[in-house]
Amino acid sequence: MHQEIVFSKYYGQSGVEGLDYYKKNDAGYLALTKSIDMGNEKVLAEVKDSGLRGRGGAGFPCGTKWGFIPKNSEKAKYLVINADESEPGTFKDRAIMTYTPHMMIEGAIIAARTIDAHMIYVYIRGEYVKEAEILEQAIAEAYKAGYLGNNVAGTGYKLDMTVHRGAGAYICGEETALLNSIEGKRGEPRIKPPFFPAAIGLYGCPTVVNNVETLAAIPSIINRGAAWFKEFGPEKNYGMKLFCISGHVNRPGLYERPMGYPLMKLINEDCGGIWRGRKLKAAFPGGSSSPVLTAEECNINLDFDSLAKAGSMLGSAGIMVIDDATCMLRVAIRTAHFYQVESCGQCTPCREGSMWLKDLHLRLERGDGQLGDLALIEDICNNMDGTTICAFGEATAWPLRSMVKKFRAEYERHVTEKRCPFGSRAH
Amino acid sequence: MPNIVVDGVQVEFKPGEKIIDVAARAKNVIPRYCYHEGLSIVAQCRMCLVEIEGQKKLVTACSTPCTDGMKVNTTTDRVKKSVAGVQEFLLANHPLDCPICDQAGECSLQENSYKHGNEDTRFDFFRRTYIDVDMGPSIKKNMNRCIHCTRCIRYCDEVGQIHEMIAEQRGNNTAIVTIDDKPLQTAYAGGLADVCPVGSLTTKDFRFKKRVWYLKTAASICDGCSQGCNITVSHDAGLIYRLEPRENQEVNKWWMCDEGRYGFHHVHSPSRVMSPTDLRTSEMKSLNWSEASNAARELLKSARSIGLLVAADATLEEVVALKKSFPQAEFFSFSIGVDKSEDDKATDHLLRRKDKSPNLRGLEEAGFKPFSSFDPKNFDLCVFVSAGKVRLPYGIAKLAKKSIGMGLFFKEELTGLNLVLPACSTYEKAGTFVNQQGKKQCFAAAVQPVGMSRPLENILSALSDGARKVG
Numbered sequence: 001m002h003q004e005i006v007f008s009k010y011y012g013q014s015g016v017e018g019l020d021y022y023k024k025n026d027a028g029y030l031a032l033t034k035s036i037d038m039g040n041e042k043v044l045a046e047v048k049d050s051g052l053r054g055r056g057g058a059g060f061p062c063g064t065k066w067g068f069i070p071k072n073s074e075k076a077k078y079l080v081i082n083a084d085e086s087e088p089g090t091f092k093d094r095a096i097m098t099y100t101p102h103m104m105i106e107g108a109i110i111a112a113r114t115i116d117a118h119m120i121y122v123y124i125r126g127e128y129v130k131e132a133e134i135l136e137q138a139i140a141e142a143y144k145a146g147y148l149g150n151n152v153a154g155t156g157y158k159l160d161m162t163v164h165r166g167a168g169a170y171i172c173g174e175e176t177a178l179l180n181s182i183e184g185k186r187g188e189p190r191i192k193p194p195f196f197p198a199a200i201g202l203y204g205c206p207t208v209v210n211n212v213e214t215l216a217a218i219p220s221i222i223n224r225g226a227a228w229f230k231e232f233g234p235e236k237n238y239g240m241k242l243f244c245i246s247g248h249v250n251r252p253g254l255y256e257r258p259m260g261y262p263l264m265k266l267i268n269e270d271c272g273g274i275w276r277g278r279k280l281k282a283a284f285p286g287g288s289s290s291p292v293l294t295a296e297e298c299n300i301n302l303d304f305d306s307l308a309k310a311g312s313m314l315g316s317a318g319i320m321v322i323d324d325a326t327c328m329l330r331v332a333i334r335t336a337h338f339y340q341v342e343s344c345g346q347c348t349p350c351r352e353g354s355m356w357l358k359d360l361h362l363r364l365e366r367g368d369g370q371l372g373d374l375a376l377i378e379d380i381c382n383n384m385d386g387t388t389i390c391a392f393g394e395a396t397a398w399p400l401r402s403m404v405k406k407f408r409a410e411y412e413r414h415v416t417e418k419r420c421p422f423g424s425r426a427h
Numbered sequence: 428m429p430n431i432v433v434d435g436v437q438v439e440f441k442p443g444e445k446i447i448d449v450a451a452r453a454k455n456v457i458p459r460y461c462y463h464e465g466l467s468i469v470a471q472c473r474m475c476l477v478e479i480e481g482q483k484k485l486v487t488a489c490s491t492p493c494t495d496g497m498k499v500n501t502t503t504d505r506v507k508k509s510v511a512g513v514q515e516f517l518l519a520n521h522p523l524d525c526p527i528c529d530q531a532g533e534c535s536l537q538e539n540s541y542k543h544g545n546e547d548t549r550f551d552f553f554r555r556t557y558i559d560v561d562m563g564p565s566i567k568k569n570m571n572r573c574i575h576c577t578r579c580i581r582y583c584d585e586v587g588q589i590h591e592m593i594a595e596q597r598g599n600n601t602a603i604v605t606i607d608d609k610p611l612q613t614a615y616a617g618g619l620a621d622v623c624p625v626g627s628l629t630t631k632d633f634r635f636k637k638r639v640w641y642l643k644t645a646a647s648i649c650d651g652c653s654q655g656c657n658i659t660v661s662h663d664a665g666l667i668y669r670l671e672p673r674e675n676q677e678v679n680k681w682w683m684c685d686e687g688r689y690g691f692h693h694v695h696s697p698s699r700v701m702s703p704t705d706l707r708t709s710e711m712k713s714l715n716w717s718e719a720s721n722a723a724r725e726l727l728k729s730a731r732s733i734g735l736l737v738a739a740d741a742t743l744e745e746v747v748a749l750k751k752s753f754p755q756a757e758f759f760s761f762s763i764g765v766d767k768s769e770d771d772k773a774t775d776h777l778l779r780r781k782d783k784s785p786n787l788r789g790l791e792e793a794g795f796k797p798f799s800s801f802d803p804k805n806f807d808l809c810v811f812v813s814a815g816k817v818r819l820p821y822g823i824a825k826l827a828k829k830s831i832g833m834g835l836f837f838k839e840e841l842t843g844l845n846l847v848l849p850a851c852s853t854y855e856k857a858g859t860f861v862n863q864q865g866k867k868q869c870f871a872a873a874v875q876p877v878g879m880s881r882p883l884e885n886i887l888s889a890l891s892d893g894a895r896k897v898g
Contacts, residue, residue, distance in 0.1 A: 171597075340599060348513050348516045349512065349513060349516050355520075356516075356550060383509065383515070387512065
C-alpha cells in the first residue's frame with residue numbers, strides 16, 4: 001500500500017511550529033503562491049478532483065462543500081475552522097495545531113480565497129489552551145509575513161483570521177451549534193433546512209465550516225496535485241489520514257496511515273498488539289459516537305465506505321481499543337454518562353433519553369437490573385435515532401444500541417448473577 | 428395554487444407555508460408543543476414529526492416548508508412510534524401531579540397522552556425536582572412540570588420584547604429561568620400562562636381557583652383601553668374567573684396585556700353598589716326598583732336642563748337608549764388618559780393605548796362632547812353613567828345641583844349623588860364597542876348582572892315616561 005508521511009513528520013519534536021521551520025522543511029506557503037497563480041476555479045477543480053473528504057466525521061466531499069457557496073451573493077462570506085475537537089478518543093487536530101499550525105493556516109488561506117471569504121474564524125475547544133496560544137502566535141507570524149492582513153501575498157486581497165475559544169461544550173463541535181456559539185448565542189444546533197451553512201451560516205451569511213485536518217491537507221494537494229493525493233487509499237476515500245489510537249494497546253498514539261488501512265494491522269503491527277497479553281474484545285473505530293465493532297468485525301479497512309458498510313463509521317478516526325478484561329457495561333456507562341452530560345437539552349428525545357439510558361446502565365451494572373431493561377435500552381435508542389435536530393441523538397443511540405446488541409450475553413449475566421461478572425463497581 | 432397531500436387529502440398552500448399550518452386547514456391537527464403560530468420556530472420538542480414520501484428521515488411539520496406535490500403521512504407506524512416515543516420522553520421527568528395542577532383539563536401534555544401516548548410508564552427512576560418560584564406579580568413557575576418547549580423564552584423576546592427569560596444549564600439539567608431570577612418586567616407576563624402548554628407557568632390570579640372543566644366561556648371585548656382586544660371570559664355560577672386573549676389578527680393577534688387580563692375583579696367587588704340606593708336624606712336607603720323608578724322620575728320632573736356625563740365604556744346600544752330617553756339633554760363623554768380620541772396613541776410596542784376606555788370613538792361618533800367642556804353647574808340635573816371599568820372623576824357629583832348615578836358605582840364613590848341606579852359592567856351585558864381603529868366589535872354577555880343590577884336599557888325604559896315629560 002502506497003504511503004508517505006505528510007502531516008506528522010515533526011510530531012513530538014520541539015521548535016517545529018514556527019513559520020521559518022515550515023518554509024524551510026515543508027515548502028511552506030508555496031502552495032498559496034501556486035494557488036494564486038492557478039486562480040480560484042482551478043483550485044476548486046483541483047480540490048474537487050482530489051476527492052478530499054471532510055476529516056471532521058461526516059466525510060462530506062470538501063470541494064463540493066466549497067462549491068455550494070453562492071458566487072454572486074453580495075453578503076460577506078466566512079470560513080470557519082472547526083477545531084473544537086471534543087469527540088472522545090480523538091486528538092489529531094491538536095497535533096496539527098501544536099506542531100504544524102502553518103499547514104492549517106495556509107490551507108485556510110487558500111480555502112478562504114477560493115470561496116471569496118475575507119474572514120476566518122478558528123473555533124478551538126476551550127481546553128486547548130496551549131494550542132490556542134501556539135495558533136495565535138502562528139497567525140501573528142502569518143500577518144507579519146504578509147500572508148494575512150490587507151494584502152495577502154501581494155495580491156491586494158484582504159483576509160483576517162481570528163481564534164475564538166470555546167467554553168467546553170461538546171455540542172459546539174456540531175457545525176451549526178459552533179456558529180451559534182461564535183455569534184454569542186447558546187451552543188445549540190440549528191434546525192434544518194437550510195441543510196448547509198453555505199446558504200445561511202455565520203451571521204446569516206454563506207459560510208464554509210471545515211475541520212482542521214481537512215484544511216491541513218489542502219497545501220499538499222495544491223503543491224503536488226490531485227493525482228498524487230489519489231495515490232493513497234481506496235476509491236472515493238483518498239489521502240493520508242491521522243488515526244488516533246487509545247485504549248488497551250501497547251503503543252497508543254497518533255499514526256499517519258493511508259485511508260483504507262486495515263484496523264487489525266494498525267493494532268497488531270503498528271501499536272504492538274493488545275497490552276498485558278490480553279485479547280481484543282471490541283473497538284470504537286471513530287470516536288465514542290460510532291457503533292462498536294466486535295473483535296471479529298475488526299477485520300476491516302479504515303475508510304469511510306468500508307466502515308459505513310459494516311454498520312459503523314470512520315467519524316473522527318478516534319479508535320478506542322478495548323481488551324477482554326473490560327466490562328462492556330462499564331464502557332457503555334462511560335459513553336452514556338458522557339452523552340448525558342453533553343446533551344444541549346434542546347430536543348426532547350436527546351435531553352430525556354440520554355439521562356434515562358445512563359440510569360438504566362448504572363442499574364444494570366449494580367446488579368439491580370431486569371432482563372427487560374435490555375429491550376428497553378434498545379427501544380429508547382430507537383426512539384432517539386433520527387428524531388433529533390442534530391446527529392447527537394444518533395451519536396448517543398448508535399454506540400449504546402450496538403453494545404447491547406453485540407454483547408447481550410454479558411449484559412444478561414449482570415442481571416442473572418446480580419453483580420458485575422468482571423468485578424467492577426458502578427461509579 | 429400548489430398542493431400537498433396530507434394523509435390522502437389534497438390541500439392548497441401558499442409558498443413558504445409550513446406543513447403543520449397547511450395540515451391544520453384540512454382539520455388534521457398535528458400534535459405540537461414548541462410550535463406556536465405567533466412565535467418563531469425552533470422545532471425542538473420533536474412532537475410534530477411526520478413522514479414525507481421519498482425522504483429517509485422523519486421531518487418536523489412545524490419547520491418544513493411545503494413543496495408542490497409533497498406527500499405527507501402523519502399516521503404511519505413510524506410516525507406513531509416516534510410521537511409515542513417523544514410523549515414518553517416528556518413524561519419521564521414530568522411529576523404527573525395532574526390532580527393538583529391548574530392546567531389539568533386544558534393541558535397539551537394530557538391531551539396528547541390520551542391521543543398518542545403509551546398507557547403505562549416504563550420510567551422508574553427519580554425525577555428531576557425543583558421548588559416553585561415566584562416570577563413577579565403575575566406568574567408562578569413550577570419547573571417540575573416544564574417540558575422545555577421554550578415558548579416562554581421566545582414569548583418574552585418576541586412579544587414582550589424584553590430579553591428576560593433564558594434556559595440555564597444544559598441537557599437534562601436545563602432550567603427555564605428569568606435572568607438572575609429577577610421578577611418579570613413585561614406588561615404581558617400573563618400571556619406566559621397562555622403559551623405554556625403545560626402547568627409550569629400559571630397566573631397567580633387564577634391558580635387554585637377553579638378546575639377548568641367547570642368553566643363556561645363567552646366571547647367578549649376587553650374594556651381596559653381603546654385597543655379593544657378580543658377576549659374569552661371564563662366564568663362559572665355567575666362568577667368570572669379569568670380573561671384570556673382570543674385570536675384576532677387585525678386587533679390583538681393572540682395576545683393581551685396584564686392590565687386587561689386582571690381587569691375584571693371590580694365586577695365582584697364587595698363594595699359595589701348592588702341595589703338602587705336613595706341618598707337624598709342623610710341616611711342611605713336601599714330601594715326596590717319601582718321605588719327607585721319613582722325617585723328617579725321625581726328628580727327628572729323638576730329638572731329643566733339635563734347634562735349626561737357618560738363614561739366611555741357605554742356600549743353603542745346604551746348610547747342609543749340614552750339618546751332616546753333624554754332627547755333634549757346634553758351629552759358628554761369621559762375617558763381616562765385622553766379627553767378626545769384624537770389624542771389617543773399607543774403606549775407600547777404592542778397593544779396598550781393611552782385612552783383607557785373601550786368606546787370613546789363610539790361616543791364621539793354619536794355626538795358626545797368632550798369632558799373638558801362639561802360643567803355640572805350648567806344643569807339642573809346631572810346624570811352620571813358609569814358603564815364599566817372607567818371611574819368618573821372622584822367627587823364630581825358634589826358640583827352638580829342634583830344628580831343621578833346610573834351604572835357601576837362603589838360605596839366609596841357616592842359623595843354628592845342623590846340616587847344610584849345600579850347597571851351592568853361590561854362582562855354582564857352584550858353590546859358593541861368601537862375601538863381605536865374604528866372597528867365595531869360586538870360581544871356577548873358572560874355572567875348575569877350582579878345583585879339587583881339591571882341592564883341600562885331596562886332602567887331607562889322604565890323611566891322613559893317621566894323622562895319624556897321632563898325633556
